[in-house]
Amino acid sequence: MNDTTTKLLTLLNVSATKAGKRKWTTIDEQPSEKLNKRKKTAQFAAVDSEDNAEDMPVTEVVVDTEMEVEDVEMREEPEDEGGPDAYESHFGRTPALLTDASRANIDRNAWSTSRRTRGKLGSVVELVPEGSQPGASSDTAILERLRTPFRKRQTKQPREQTDLQKDLLSALSTNGDVYLPSTAWEHKKPIREAISLQAINHVTKKRRRILKNNERLSKVDSSASPPEDVQDQGFTRPSILILLPFRSSALDWFSALTSHTPSPAFQIENQSRFLAEYSLSPGMVDKLTTAEPGTYPRDHVETFKGNVDDNFRVGIKLTRKSVKMFADFYGCDIIIASPLGLRRSIEKEKSADYLSSIEILIVDQMEALAMQNWEHVKFVLSHLNKLPKDSHNTDFSRVKPWYLDGHAAYLRQSILISALETPDTRSLFNSTLKNVAGKLRVEKRWSPVQVPEGIHQNLVSFDCSNPQDEADKRFNYFTTQILPSVLKSAVQSSNTAIFIPSSFDFIRVQNYFKKHAGVSFAVLSEYSTNQDVSRARQAFFNGKKSFILISERFHFYKRYKIRGIRNLIFYGPPDHPEFYTELLSCPFLDDGVEASDVTCRVLYCKYDWFRLERIAGTEGALELVKAA
Template sequence: MAIDDGTSVTTKLLTLLNVSATKIGKRKRPIEEFVPAGKLNKRKSISFSETVSIKTLEPDHQDQEEEEKEDETAAVETPEREEEEATIQNTEDHYENHFGPSSAVVSEQGRLAVDQNSWTTFKETVGKLGPAVVAVPNIPQATTSKVLADIDVLPKVNAPLKKRQSRMNRNQVELQNDVLSALCSRKDLYLSSAPVESRQATRQAIALHALNHISKKRRRVLKNNERIAHSTKSKPDAPPPEDVQDQGFTRPSILILLPFRNSALDWFHAITSHTPSPEFQIENNSRFLAEYDLPAGVVDRLASADPGTYPFDHVETFKGNVDDNFRMGIKMTRKTVKPFTEFYGCDLIIASPLGLRRSIEKEKNADYLSSIEIMVVDQMDALTMQNWEHVKFVLSHLNKLPKESHDTDFSRIKPWYLDGLAPYLRQTVLLSAFETPETRALYNNELKNVAGKVRTEKRWQPVQIPAGIDPNFVHFDCTSPQDEADRRFNYFTSQVLPTVMKSAVQSTNTVIFVPSSFDFIQVHNHFRKSPGVTFTVLSEYSSNADISRARLSFFKGEKNFLLISERFHFYKRYKIRGIRNLIFYGLPDHPQYFSEFLSYPFLDDGVEPSDVTCRAMFSKYDWFRLERVAGTEAALELVKSQ
């Protein structure tokens, strides 16, 4: 959020303070009375007496009482804790420099450069993450900023991972350490070509970073609670310490956006895998498994199928519970993980963009997203196959000034929150199997971290296709991305389709693959208005009965054309028989789909490569797709030749 001046922010904050003080049944506190927060954005007030006793105002809130007891225990100095404090003394800097009350990275110059989209970029190889483009705000002191930093993870938090890494292969260990090192620099990180095979290792490293962030934040709050309590006990009339700003407007500081419940299950396991101490407990675990795993007795046809029956990436994406409407708050205490905590009392939110959007629209409030300090968007390639508008909607509600006070102790809020600078410090982690214009636009336009941002790069090799098939890449001119859809449709209807219809061979057994849902509707309507053309369709909205009829009628030759959307293939991954001619209205986002469809004609007996034709339409705005299908070098030649 760019701030031109402090007037609007000050007005809003004064309004919040007034609302907090004038709620019905709530009296204004005298100016000299100071009531510190007993825990991070605690929903109820806490009073410290001379004996430092803690009293919960609502005795039926058992979880609050238990957390207070844990916090009291954690606040007691022990030799073990003193030793740990000394151990981490030299590794606390990265967190404090970035997210501390006096952040060392946020500056007026840096914010101005970010607002003007003025970045200094350079290329660097980031360990196992490979080649990357690093961007830092265009100010002198940031031009030499390094990507990899010292791993500043609390020893107790890091111990389970170290133990697990002793049993892992070297490449995975190095990958996890490099991911952690890049995250500890507090830069935004965009893994633009994260393979499915490394998904688990990467997830564990990011989950550790998130848990470490929550732990450090809680330690800071507890330490400041001790100081306030000690100050109040020793000098009751003395003013409280001034440097105790350690919170945001609301408690949640981590947001993880995911496409399906099976992904949430994996992330929850990754988070809890870093806290396996004997006294550690996971509450509501049976309820969590009931809602996010498959019901008892249900057999997962993907996970139980013979290897090779379904493509590996399809199995990894769709095994388990694939509901895309969910949201859950998780509270982390010293000894427990508590899923299904209400949002204003949790530390971490795991949700799908659809689930979070429905929650925001229902409550007409997104204040619980006002203090997100780390956001993770995983499997962006799957999210683009859903509704990308949901992702954009959630991002538009991040780090806004809250509408209500939510019993916040404003004396404990970090100054840069009050100044509206949270978007410039939020760390964003993006994970995708490949890039699309939508994901690149998110990286370019929504990431404002003044510490900088890192985007990995990959040189793609051509996809493997059956020997003897020579795809014809058909270029059409387009000078503006706004006109691209219309230009593509006009070229298809005026050039490609008439040529196909003139050929008796190419006008039968023809599949037309359409990546975009908007384009699919446009092409479908054109075929409906074309007299004498027999066709059938397979889209993400087709029922099982519709799918069976369409596949059978096309295979028997009763329908000459079969229109297929990429989303249908993404969700179903059916093998289509009866294909002799392929028209790619646009190249698929998933490069493996190109090779899969070119292999389907050979499911039928007696088919030779010479019997198969393939046309693939593209414009210069199809660069990402073209690069993945044809390979980086060939794609450059194709674009230059036009």
Template sequence: MDSDDWNSPTTKLLTLLNVSAAKSMKRKCADQQIPNLHKPDKRRVLDHISPNSTLGEANADGTVLAVDSVGEQKDGTDAEVNEATESSDTEESTYEQHFGPAPSFLNQSAIESVNKCLWSTSASTFPKIGPVAISKVTGLPGPEKIKAGSSHVLERLRAPFEKQQARLPADDRTLSDFPEIDLRLLQDEILSILTSHCDLYHTCTPRDATLVIRESISLHLLDHITKKRRRVLKNNERLAHAAKAGTPAPEDVQDQGFTRPSVLILLPFRSSGLRWLESLIAHTPPPAFQIENITRFRREFGLPEGVVDKFASAEPDAYPPDHVETFGGNPDDNFRVGLKLTRKSVRLFTEFYGSDIIIASPLGLRMSIEKEKNSDFLSSIEIVVADQIDALTMQNWEHTQFVFTHLNQLPKESHDADISRIKPWYLDGRAAYIRQTVMLSAYETPEIRSLYNQSLKNPAGKVRAFRRWAPVQNFIQFDCLSAKDELDKRFSHFANQLLPIVLKSAVQSTNTVIFVPSSLDFTRIRNHFQKQQLSFAVLSEYSTNQDISRARQAFFSGKKSFLIVSERFHFYRRYKIRGIRNLVFYGPPDHAPFYTEFLSYPFLDDGVEPSDVTCRVLYSRYDWFRMERIAGTKGASQLIKSSGP
């Protein structure tokens, strides 16, 4: 919001009302500032203990405690009061520099540069992450000074993490696809980037490294929440001492946002949420760390009772590894859950306004926002992690865009916030420029790059990791000089030039699969085939099991000459299709392995020679990201340049 907007009468009145309400509450602190000294709820069941602890006897109030290796029983209450004196200024200096009340980089010049997209971008290389594009605002340090091993993580959290690293077997420290990458050093590099508080966009997350990258990010999230809580507790102590001494309360106690939630983890499936929770609790320092409602979480985010994971019981080569990784477990895409972290516990299924972390899918958040007609719980998000964005693009991408547009907006209600303790940049409407965003994807698409360019406004800088792709083969270009004409130009070339050539050939007009990346294009092509009265069947994400069986059988037996397949169908189902002799890619697939998979399907049948198979890929200059993954970076550059200026 511009400064002029804050001078409006409406804004002044709203601020005045909030300040008056705050005074009437006599500096009443929100739940996140008050040490939790109440007795545990007897109805709650503590059903998870740190793996380094053993189960002790239950107290009279029903709380189960952990017993360490010596046998000493540990108190299960939240000893947060003492935590305020444990941290060092050195450990928290980087946090204060970025998330403190007066970050030095948040000036009008930097904000104007970000709004105008005046980033200075240069290429660099991290030893283990690989090639990166570093974007910075002119006049600010930027991420190019990041050095591996320079992360600033609280010792209380770093010690368990380093023990986990030390337990990595030597033969598991490297990736099968990237043998030069040591997983332990990769974690250190990721942490160094994250603790500099710049944005990170990893466009080619290796499947073998997802776990260790997730662990590094989880450690950063816990470190951020812990430092934020410690700052609040220190200021609570200062205010209490001033009140006891009868002296004026200190004024430099701005340490909060409008609402408590400060971390959002955006995921495509419930199974992803379960993996992230396991990574988060893996860093909780033992012993006696309590995880409340973990059984309920595993029940709701795991497979329903009695349901067998088809991937666990399938033959090793029945499904591609990336498909098993994506869809193993519960694939439901409508969920949201709050997590509250204290010094000695993680409480699951807490109400949003009493949570530190929100784990949700874009659909789950959108349904919640539209139902309540309120997104205030997203007003004070300081770190966003969007994982498996490639999977989110296969869902309704509009949901993801909807969530990002509702981040860091001014709240509609006060939610009992103490205005005198809200950080100035929240009140100035500049929270989006402080927010750190982490995006992870197996590959890049124009939609994801657009989100990266337009929604990430952190003047601390941006790091985009990318990959050089090796070449594969065989393409047909069509002329298109305007992005807004691309859909019509593609269809016109397909319908008026490519398809007539296919229909004229006796060999190519049968056993032909038309692979269509876009759902809108899929509908258009299906309608065109109906209008031309061609013999065809379809496979889309909306096809029932009966429809799929009927279509595959009709195509394999030759009753249908064409089979139109949507990319979303293949993403969700990953069926092997027999009977293919000719392939037409209406556009390059987003997921590069789909290209080679479809090229391999003709050879599932006996007696098929390479000369029996034809393949065409229709592309334009606006398919750069897809082409790069299929034709290789160098090959795609040559193909795109050949389409004219």
């Protein structure tokens, strides 16, 4: 007996002994009259804010764990034309691609790789388990009642966006994983709308299948065994998880999701509360959006406009005629949350059972999530598609077999979106995604960034043959080669800024300066208060501090222009290429500065490939890595 079976049997045995729980039996032993009419006691907090819900008294109400009574009003919709339904083929009772061979190949990381061009997506790398064939793309997988209004809206947008959405939906129609690691800001909205359409379509088809089976079961004689193909659910109801960095991001996705539900009789419950909690508070002015165009870089405005609180979670329940915001997690279809908000919920409740049946994972703005705390993302993903600790009154006769076998992770569709790629995001794509339908990664060739004309850029490589040694090798080369030569120079031993991408490296270099450097220095980190920042900038500009240490997270959040810089040392290439250009432009904030007055050194090794490519361009980075 394998571990998965043992855990599942333990779950069933333990949950069956709890008071108020229905013992799980086989269909042959005790058929249920209506298998989805399970009731559970849920707890709702009567609160005005999601953040203080933990401290408020709760009221017990009875809810339906799968479909409420009002859902029964929906009648079966016609099947899509053009062949077998993609939802049933992949997420149905017996997925064709879920075989012992495909799972074994995925577990040993055996993928067949191919490259091709996919329209507006550009060059892509497609990976499928060895021995499998790539899934056939289609544009007919969306239900007609969702597809028709979507196409109508497309006629009002630029052709380029429409083509991008079409190509993206074609890739998503295979139910394979999709990774968009270099998404332009102008494409964010059309991409959100296309992915939201995929999510709404998925929930609708799932609900339609459940209601169809309900109707069939209602006609089955109570003395007869129900048909075996009614297994149409997971352990819990939520099937879509959207991870985002800020409340403003959640507001954007809410708009995208609700854009696909236009109906004269359609209602959005708790919309005013959601808008109040996820928008700026009344009276607050967003200086990023009200400032004169060009005052702040576009990527900074797009990232930080609106409510940038990073601790939130909200459940969304979809019915035929309404969207219910702030639904209980065990009674909702979609969960929108920040990794921090979800982690706090999991740690407080000591359970992540509501993530056991996630079938579509969407992670957006991964570049911002990386600047927050990537460990939160890894924590949440580690709890996806695990066997639940409690039964939650689940009717196991309706649970799909592959959930019972612990194979849900092999069918989950993951959609990853980022403005840039990092080793962490590539590692997530390579190691965490196990979809038997395969996975697709968009490639991009980068051009060199533009820097002020005449500045000599000195890119210095250090030898490193093992990624595990990279941090130590970099620190050793910096402290024994770079810094001593700088301190010996009368010109470079003052007015010098040291930019450090990694927070770990930043603390390490700061401690070294405190104990060994013997020079005056100021610090600008993400933990610096406004008073600390003002004091540090002033001291450096006035020459009271010879060096200033700048963390990439500080620049990401603040985007200050630092005056007084004449010498720049990049401890490593920045993740964000625009930061490189901006810092090299800082010396020219001061009058009378010539390009010959500015020095620039960039320390790098071959493991800096992603960051180096965005600065030197793809071709230039190849030459630099070869020379490293």
